[in-house]
Amino acid sequence: MRLLLLSNSIAPGYGPLEHAHAVLRDVLGDARTVAFVPFALADHDDYTKTVTDALRPVGVEVVGAHTGEPADVVNRADAVFVGGGNTFRLVTALYRHGLVEVIRRRVYTGMPYIGSSAGTNVAGPTMRTTNDMPIVQPPSFDTLGLVPFQINPHYVDTIPGDTHMGETRERRLLEFLEENDTPVVGLREGTWLRRHDDLLTLGGIEAGARLFRRDADPAELSTGTDLSPLLQTTPRFDV
Amino acid sequence: MRLLLLSNSIAPGYGPLEHAHAVLRDVLGDARTVAFVPFALADHDDYTKTVTDALRPVGVEVVGAHTGEPADVVNRADAVFVGGGNTFRLVTALYRHGLVEVIRRRVYTGMPYIGSSAGTNVAGPTMRTTNDMPIVQPPSFDTLGLVPFQINPHYVDTIPGDTHMGETRERRLLEFLEENDTPVVGLREGTWLRRHDDLLTLGGIEAGARLFRRDADPAELSTGTDLSPLLQTTPRFDV
Numbered sequence: 001m002r003l004l005l006l007s008n009s010i011a012p013g014y015g016p017l018e019h020a021h022a023v024l025r026d027v028l029g030d031a032r033t034v035a036f037v038p039f040a041l042a043d044h045d046d047y048t049k050t051v052t053d054a055l056r057p058v059g060v061e062v063v064g065a066h067t068g069e070p071a072d073v074v075n076r077a078d079a080v081f082v083g084g085g086n087t088f089r090l091v092t093a094l095y096r097h098g099l100v101e102v103i104r105r106r107v108y109t110g111m112p113y114i115g116s117s118a119g120t121n122v123a124g125p126t127m128r129t130t131n132d133m134p135i136v137q138p139p140s141f142d143t144l145g146l147v148p149f150q151i152n153p154h155y156v157d158t159i160p161g162d163t164h165m166g167e168t169r170e171r172r173l174l175e176f177l178e179e180n181d182t183p184v185v186g187l188r189e190g191t192w193l194r195r196h197d198d199l200l201t202l203g204g205i206e207a208g209a210r211l212f213r214r215d216a217d218p219a220e221l222s223t224g225t226d227l228s229p230l231l232q233t234t235p236r237f238d239v
Numbered sequence: 240m241r242l243l244l245l246s247n248s249i250a251p252g253y254g255p256l257e258h259a260h261a262v263l264r265d266v267l268g269d270a271r272t273v274a275f276v277p278f279a280l281a282d283h284d285d286y287t288k289t290v291t292d293a294l295r296p297v298g299v300e301v302v303g304a305h306t307g308e309p310a311d312v313v314n315r316a317d318a319v320f321v322g323g324g325n326t327f328r329l330v331t332a333l334y335r336h337g338l339v340e341v342i343r344r345r346v347y348t349g350m351p352y353i354g355s356s357a358g359t360n361v362a363g364p365t366m367r368t369t370n371d372m373p374i375v376q377p378p379s380f381d382t383l384g385l386v387p388f389q390i391n392p393h394y395v396d397t398i399p400g401d402t403h404m405g406e407t408r409e410r411r412l413l414e415f416l417e418e419n420d421t422p423v424v425g426l427r428e429g430t431w432l433r434r435h436d437d438l439l440t441l442g443g444i445e446a447g448a449r450l451f452r453r454d455a456d457p458a459e460l461s462t463g464t465d466l467s468p469l470l471q472t473t474p475r476f477d478v
Contacts, residue, residue, distance in 0.1 A: 008405075042414070042417045042418075085414075086414050089414075089418065127373065128372070128373050128374050128375070128376075129372065129374075130372070130373065131372070131405055132406075132411070133367070133368065133369070133370070133411040133412075133414065133415060134366065134367050134369060134373060134380060135367050135368075135411075135414055135415040135417075135418050135419065136367070136418050136419075136477060137367075137379070137380040140376070141373060141376040154405040156405070166247075166370055166393040166395070167371075172371070172372040172374075173372075175281070175324075175325050175328075175372065175374055176372060176374040178281045178374075179281075179328065179374045179375050180374065180375075238375060
């Protein structure tokens with residue numbers, strides 16, 4: 001299985017996906033065509049154009065999943081890229097178009113999967129650690145399950161002196177762990193997870209990631225860390 | 240109908256609910272007992288104790304809805320207070336305990352309703368404008384519908400110069416309006432909405448609120464504004 005799960009598509013000081021050109025080339029390998037799933041944003045044509053431009057230097061042809069029957073577009077492509085935006089909107093569309101099963105089957109049989117932000121969220125077993133607003137109601141919070149742990153993209157640290165009374169990201173993830181016994185990797189912006197079969201590594205900028213587990217203190221993860229043991233996780237929800 | 244919908248329970252420089260003592264007394268009127276619904280947080284006893292202490296100066300007796308059959312506790316009380324925390328956890332519990340119908344019926348027949356944060360979110364027709372993480376999956380996003388428009392508590396303005404790539408609150412609410420044609424009142428911290436039958440007013444600290452409507456620029460609302468026309472809203476979702 002070949003996965004590249006980006007926290008986000010734009011790192012400070014770079015153009016869209018520019019910070020990840022090298023690893024994108026590596027993960028895409030000899031793939032020529034990429035089916036782009038734009039359903040997390042409202043304007044599918046505009047979003048597909050942005051990603052087409054962003055992936056041109058990587059040397060692949062991009063086809064919007066909305067330009068035909070989405071499942072057919074994904075089935076005909078060499079790789080799939082699920083873009084960011086609103087995760088509730090994305091998951092609703094994945095179910096509506098029968099993409100949950102199609103993507104899962106293709107990726108489990110070797111098709112490279114690229115996700116960014118919401119597209120990274122849905123690579124976990126559920127969307128329960130998304131940061132997004134529930135603007136539409138999907139039929140289920142269950143997602144692709146390409147890794148057995150949860151991911152929180154755009155992970156941000158608590159800002160000292162912040163007077164806002166809303167929960168911090170860390171507090172939100174600890175509340176997730178009150179209800180569910182499944183680890184969460186909080187991916188800071190500019191970082192990514194890369195899976196090649198049984199090997200899982202943390203890549204990207206130096207900021208790294210933060211790992212949250214039930215009954216354990218949160219732990220810092222440095223870029224380059226081998227996280228393969230996380231692939232042995234047995235996810236448990238509503239416990 | 241008597242509602243007090245607080246953005247949050249703690250205003251900077253005040254103890255829990257202290258900023259709202261006068262309006263709480265006024266809305267509670269001659270109510271002697273308040274059923275407190277603590278289900279948005281994990282520790283119900285601890286949360287109920289905090290609220291009992293916070294409401295002592297207001298002169299009411301607080302009973303935790305978890306200390307008996309929740310619907311019975313609510314039915315026996317003179318008023319209901321739904322506390323903040325995680326809205327997904329709260330809504331899941333409201334359905335599990337049959338509280339959606341019980342609270343709606345009592346409040347529509349005159350029982351004062353106090354909400355704070357998540358408890359204010361659920362006073363709208365849906366929970367689609369909550370800021371919370373979907374840590375559990377409720378049977379429905381539909382909520383109490385005590386007002387016909389949406390509320391976003393803890394509303395925060397965009398911070399100039401913020402480099403974080405996650406969506407701003409305004410961006411999230413505009414995405415809500417891409418999918419739904421229902422106004423949203425973004426309540427800044429320390430503010431509240433008060434409904435007395437057909438009269439709706441914005442109260443609390445000077446910061447006020449921000450109104451988001453489809454096909455209109457967001458509008459600033461000052462404290463003291465009469466918002467009664469919003470009660471004529473016909474909410475429309477998935478449009």
